[in-house]
Amino acid sequence: MKFHDKGFIYKFKDYTQVQVFSFGNAIFDMKIYNDKICKSTFKCQDLDTFNKENLSSTYPKNFLKELFDTDKKEIIHRDNENSILIKIIKD
Template sequence: MKTPKLKFYDKGFISKFGNFTRVEVFSAGTTVLNLDIYENQICKDSFKCQNAKSFNREYLHKSYKENFLKELFEKEEKTIVHRDKKNNILIKILKD
């Protein structure tokens, strides 16, 4: 995941629960990113929960729809690449 404010190039886990999806990224055995993605809010370990629209505005771009991340991380494909050159965003997910 590479955005103007988030840069992570490591391995992790995507876990789906009843009402949210958890994305955990590790580097050298240490958690470097932990996101709980709900339908209308996103909780990151380094800040309190914020609504998905304000998260997108701050970390992605205001043009992204509210549940963009949830839909992206819940896709079933083995390889997912979202490239937005205009806003300098790359999200690449490779599933084992």
């Protein structure tokens, strides 16, 4: 997955939703629960499966939820071993 556009992070009681837009169109929509991740284009996956297929099986189950739930204004996660760069800048 590779995105370089604007998006929104919504925090709800039971999940965190991440939406990415390009030219006003939603190109990515993901809901992160405590036990699964659901993407609009695919069925829901348990956290281990999602990490294995999209990040690395070495990542903790709650990695993405904690990453998006943090209150920091700028988040940079660089994993050279797995060629992963996640950069989030919050307005």
